[in-house]
Amino acid sequence: MSLLLSKVNVYGEAAKDILVNGGEIVEIKSPGAISKADKVLDCTNKVLLPGLVDLHTHLRQPGREDAETILSGARAATRGGYTAVHAMANTDPVADSAGVVEQVFGLGEDTQLVSVYPVGAVTVELAGKQLAELKAMADSKAQVRIFSDDGKCVEDSVIMRRALEYVKAFDGVIAQHAQEGRLTLNAQMNESALSSTLGLTGWPNVAEEAIVARDILLCELVNSRLHICHASTRGTVELLKRAKEKKINVTAEVTPHHLLLDEEYVKGYDPVFKVNPPLRHLDDVISLRNALAEGIIDVVATDHAPHPKEDKETEWAAAAFGMLGLENALSVVSTVMVHGQNFSWRDVARVMSEKPAEIGRKPEHGQKISEGARANLCLVDPEVEFIVNAGTSVSLSRNNPYQGMKFKGKPVATIFKGNLTYQEGGN
């Protein structure tokens, strides 16, 4: 079946007609030049981007199917304009073997909605003691290239060094959740004047930066690839900047929530704002935005972390860490970066699709929009303003920190392997 995207602004630039057929972009012509197609989408004033790629998604399956399943997470991803997600390893059982990653990969394939690429655990059971069988996961059907103990930090310097060395054999990357454990014992929020008045145990910036600094040095030592998950502090930005100036092979992601929200939201103790790493000071938020704009931070990754109601409807200290992200990530980036600072839609394509696909070594995603390219695409209404209603989510969970907030710009259709996987307001 052929699909015509008529008068679409490719990367927010000149309008074109784009014909999709057989999972590929077959023709790109001037508006009105293509007339024949089985289905036509009028894309006037819409922006076309390559399908978004998330490097950091918690799909909860296997183990916590009450919070999210691979299918419900895939649906949420299509709503957010994603055509690929990387499923984090902290499931139950942990994705630390070829068997588990193949199971997750297979369930992802079954959805036919997005590519689900499992992230493999760095260490057995995420325990930080013994390397998981990284090569077996890399060689499996899932073709794992990103390894992470996310949720936990690989704290042992020797284990981290060995992991960085070992993945060089198959062009892997270690994605580090940078959190020094002793400095963050029982931590509940950003350490600051506010944590002092709220009486909540603080998570100081240095607990992230100390690990980032060490890992950059280890990465340089063994000449491997390091990725920093959910960078959250201005000190991390400085470390990344210096590392990139020295051409060390380190990349980093920032979450939508760390780009938008600051620690002030913790006032009132609503656990929907409880997340790890915590919401930081406004100075950190501004630094992260600038770092994304300057390319010091490479990608936006959601850290989509679904939790059932009972794990969030509690006292702050008893609540789970994490927030939803897939469905609203693009709207946050559109609002904060495109409308909020000098950030183009080409930049959005870079940080939400091209670079993530490159880091994950998934060349079938994040391709330039051109004839012959895979038809993994995301269509955006750049100007529409709307109020977030968490109740309409297709995720199984409702821990959406953006409830009631007004955003400008959102995905209106998603195309995966040439098929419409999401279209706003119907099929």
Add this chain to the structure above:
Amino acid sequence: MKHLYSINNLSKSEAISILDTAKSMAEVGGKAVKKLPTLLGRTVVNLFFEDSTRTRISFEAAAKRLSADVITFSAKGSSVSKGENLKDTAQTLEAIGADAVVIRHWASGAAETLAQSNWINAKVINAGDGTHEHPTQALLDAFTLRESLAPNQKDLSGLKIGIVGDILHSRVARSNVLLLNLLNAQCVLIAPPTLLPIGIENWNCQYSYDLDSQLAELDAVMMLRVQQERMNAAFFPSTREYSRDFGLNSTRLSQMKPQSLVLHPGPMNRGMEITAEVADSNQSVIRSQVTNGVSVRMSVLYHLLSGDAA
């Protein structure tokens, strides 16, 4: 005042009004029949997620002297396993018909969460939440200070109060800093740097690492209990070193003004932050604090509940 989960719930005039009413309530405690019919038929629940015999019996005595029915709900849960779910507990109390819930909880913010939730209609009184606040303790401290040091004033202006010890983890200190400011007293927090919170420079008070340099200036000193679990967590090298620098002994007491007072929220570690001689001295008002605690909590219950239609 709809709830009392923080001193920030109070205006200056409301705080003074609570202290004034507490003075009338104190007279009840001196009578042969220690009872008023004010809250007859009302139900007050003491909801304790953390043990605290002293605070619980103080609230219990206060509610009983006002003729309220008192139910104690002990729902001890560790901070790791969630134990009793706060929402379920609250809804149980709502179903029972609680008019006021006095909540003590290990989690900072639990009282505010309960008050702001739609789980319950009862008035919420914070009897200590984590390391956040303990507003009735601050009110009873202010009442004690006013009775002894400023009996002809409404507020505490002109007084300088030192708070000594584990400020970092102290809900008593946080509520006291807020209330002393509200009542125009000066306040100085005294502790080793490890036990002062981040951002203290921006708190509305002074701070010092040196108790001795402050003593001559103080009208009263509040000694905070040093919790056992801090003693092995590198906040200070040893209990002896802590005690040497921050313990209140007779020598230090003699350097204070002759009329100055010694307060302690209890329970004391005698020989650690305070010596037995000081605790039992004429300047110590530690037992008056306990007595005043009942009067102040009667006053708080009265202010929260008597305005409603029964």
